[in-house]
Amino acid sequence: MQAEEHAGRPPLDLAWLDALLGGSPAGVAVFDGDLRYVYVNPALERINGVPAAAHLGRTIGEVLPDVDVRLDVMRRVLADGRPRDLTTSGRTWADSAVERRYWRGACHRLQEGGLMVIAQEITATQNEREELLRARSYLTLLDNAAVSIGTTLDAGATCQELADFVVPVMADVAVVEMIPEEDVRTRREPPPGVLRLRRAGVATVPELADPVARFGGPGTDIDYQEDAAVPRCLAADEPVIENLYGDEQLGRSAPTPERVGAYRAIGLHSAVA
Template sequence: MQADQPADPPPPFDVAKAAALMRDSPAGMAVFDTELRYLYVNPALERLNGIPAAAHLGKAVAEVLPGVDAAEEVMRAVLADGKPREAMSSGHTWASVPEGERFWQGAYHRLEEAGEVCGLVGVVLEISVAHHQQRELEQARSYLSLLDTASATIGTTLDMDTTCRELVDFVVPALADVAVVEVFPPEVGHAVRRPPEGVVRLRRAAMALGPALRDTVSPFGAAGEYIDYQQDAAVQRCLATNRPVIENLYSDEQLDRSAPTRGRVAGYRAVGLHSAVIVPLTARGRPLGVLALARTGDSPVFTEGGDVVIARELAGRAAVDLDHARRYAHEHTIARELQRSLLSEPRGPHPHVQVASRYRPADEGALVGGDWFDVIPLRDGRHLKAMGDVMGHGVEAAVAMSHYRSILRAVAEDDMEPHRILQRLDDAVVRSGVDRAATCLLAVVDRYGGICRLASAGHLPPVFLDPGAPRARVAAHMPVGPPLGSGFGGYETTDVPCGPGTVLFMYTDGLVERRGEDIDVSVGRLASLTLPASGRLEDLLDEVLDRFAEDAEDDIAVLASRVHEGVSFSHHG
């Protein structure tokens, strides 16, 4: 039995013939032996790879181009079965190009001579420009989709902190591992200490962390705190130039300069923070604060293009929503403070008259309204009580409310019937130029006569709670004239029994008016009111608000009074 003979080596490849065919081709071309070592490289491939042909010969691709993913598994498959294949490669060659990472499309064919496999030929075309353009197009489409989504998810309310939370939740993890929104403190409604000279003080309104950071002890602080930034901090530079500031934090010195406090540098290092960008939040030429984004771990650094461009676009859109929210909050605060200052507690009109009042503003999502009340002493133990509601909301409504109350005090006279007072009030309002209508209910109580004289200008009826009675009386059938400010007049006075101990309860529509419910049904529920066991008017009002004001959508003013012989006046709330 003969010993196995070694396999014959593959036939030699005619390199000269290949050179004649490939030399002038604009595509990069190479011939490999069966071990995928270079046998020939044409001039075009020399230029692509950035080294001469001689540096290729006899070496594998990985030896010549260690920075290139050459798809050798595809080349070996072509050698094995002879089926031509294409593959894309990427990486960096020795040629210096400005595009950074490069991309090539390669086509591979097996070479055979006299039926024997003798090597492989590869044809390579660079597609870097087209690939980058395609990637930029896909990124642009992604950014447009991101912006479309942002329009629906950021700025859904007129609350600043909610808008800030929506912004940070949106950009993490889409653009960053950490996102923080910090804003200048409000100008009114908050007492914040003044920062030192040259220091910018911001309030951290919202913060979001990526999934990998949520279980760690955050070195980024917490929402709600105030942070001081020194003059060389990125935040100050961002606000001064109204442009994004990119900080690639390679050294502790850079981290120290960017951190709001030096104690946080170690925490930043612990989570691998290495890149940050500060984006201004500006609306109508006014800085509102900053959006700060940070990346940690293996996330890429921020650069001038790409993510920073989209971050600035998102910040610009969010700034418009924040400006609306800030202006709303500013007006809301002024209106509320004005209304509270004008709704001073009614003074006791007489030692034998008890009065209690409450004012409850609507939820934070609604502007302050023009609810008002007043108690004016008259002669002979009588007193005039007024409950009104100016149409609309905001500062204008609060100011109009103050005008109505001042005019009422000027026109009310001792011997005048309630409907005559309303008529004079209506005429005076029309002459004064106040452009907001108002409802108003007047009640004149005669503690000796045991009656209450009522007149209404578009206002809801009062409620009477008699001592020992199982249910309250709603004056639902009293005549109701047009609202004040219309100039139509036509008011009437109605007498209702109101003896000693009977409580007169007056209110604005925010207490009972509910969307989708008939107002008569809403008012009818007030007939279930009874005097509390304590007999205190303050307890009655607390019970009323607990029962009826929970889902109110408007401001509420309530007033309770009674004539009670032998009891001195007391008032709280």
């Protein structure tokens, strides 16, 4: 797509440029000294999901508001003429199955003035790299768990090791609780509809150690209301994830309604049972 020359712009043979780059599978754009589009090839039209004519005379931000662009890099190329690479990401107007796409671009200053950017999409490569990093992170966690949990045959020590393992890698606070195994003659029965567990391990980040200590340490009996997160987890035999944005949600997830104010005071906003 060609644009007519604007007043004061250095001459640029766009017809020749289109003949050279129009069939390129890479996206190509030419910008003027104010970083406004002068030329867009068909490949970039498809990438951006915007007709070439709708680019011309506009900035990247005006055409693609949801794409992060290193304008500082582009301006440095304009200033000193040294080619540079850059990586951009975001969403264009083109349909895409992924939420965030990635492109690698090369910036070159033109002798006639202005800037040329040649971009290639690298979304698949970037996603694969992120997936590999996640997989490595999971393997590292498993390796650490294997050497730090279950170092003794003592159940209480193992529960504490499990809580220590979770903090701070996955949470700010972790508790491990067990169904009490006491002689039926000495066991204090919970009220009807209440689940009673015995706290066996507690770990917190340092700044929460004192507030969390008020909720009870190892050896404390914890009574859960029937619709709290922990009884629901046990009943469903699957994890319960809670995003606690309001007191109603927090009251439903907490062991007892009285805990809502204390949980809110320490900034609890999400939990997994």
